[in-house]
Amino acid sequence: MDTSDRLIESTQELLWERGYVGTSPKAIQQRSGVGQGSMYHHFRGKPDLAAAALRRSAEQLRELAERQLGGPGTAFERIANYLGREREVLRGCRIGRMAQDPEVIADPELRAPVEETFEWLTGRIAGVIEEGRAAGELRPGAPAAELARALTAVVQGGYVLARAADSAEPFHQAVQGAIALLRSQLTED
Amino acid sequence: MDTSDRLIESTQELLWERGYVGTSPKAIQQRSGVGQGSMYHHFRGKPDLAAAALRRSAEQLRELAERQLGGPGTAFERIANYLGREREVLRGCRIGRMAQDPEVIADPELRAPVEETFEWLTGRIAGVIEEGRAAGELRPGAPAAELARALTAVVQGGYVLARAADSAEPFHQAVQGAIALLRSQLTED
DNA sequence: GTCTATATTCGGATAGAC
């Protein structure tokens, strides 16, 4: 792995753990083992490096989600698999976390990967819901986009509840509740 | 309003806008118009002041939520009123925001009001769901605690989606989706 | 490409006068 990659990877980790405002260039240098002059040779500064790190995290998150959402099974099963998949709950979402930071939200370069990730994710889930409805598996009803937003929000909010409680339990309860509500949309009910 | 109150109120605002790590004693002094010596006379330092501010925000949030959850209407209506009530969506949740900050989570004094707020809120919503079930208004099914966690998570996650999109729209979609799912739990369906 | 030196401002206080 080359110098740029080590810098990006360390920045991804630090942004996840400490957020943008809590991540310093010095901490990135120490974690990556890359010197100061070297870091400023490869990147213009902290915002530039953070943008690269966020783009990479966004890409990884989409790949992970696609494994369940594009996997085998009925529409309900694919969404339930996505919601219930194993996660490092107490670490939170490496993308969603950025939404809290005013400096990220204020900088279009930094906000773009965050916005695009959630647009992609809710669109993807809405598409699966539409497939399920077309197949007669899921009831028609509320707009698929609204259900997809609600499901995405349960995951993001679940992280918040878990960190507040310093326990993964609230996250898992929230996800179970969401799956139960989605199950009641099955036509066989 | 006395000096302590002005300090606490300014700290509440800054914690909401910028988070714990992004809030400096100097910024608090400037916003409150209170001098440095005075601030350190009334509070031992930033953590002490932040703890006071968070306790007050937690109390205010419970009062606000109780207006809908303890208000008139059926169980469904009370929860739908709570979910759909007007909010400053793009500012986020002043309590939920703290869950992202590692220094808040690591300090029991700071985390306690955050944890207690969500425990109270999910318990209160679960209670309303139980009332609705006892009255024959809502179907039995998933544990009320799980549904309550999911609904609470939708609100918290809705804030995340809204800030990511720099638009209140995803929040409102998520809430509408959640209300639609809850509506399908009505026995009259 | 990488290193070390230097610069400026901020963060988060403590000390002591008034």
Place this chain on the structure above:
DNA sequence: GTCTATCCGAATATAGAC
């Protein structure tokens, strides 16, 4: 109770040597 002075390290770089 409030004010001003002072302190020390961290944040975020820039400059120039190697």
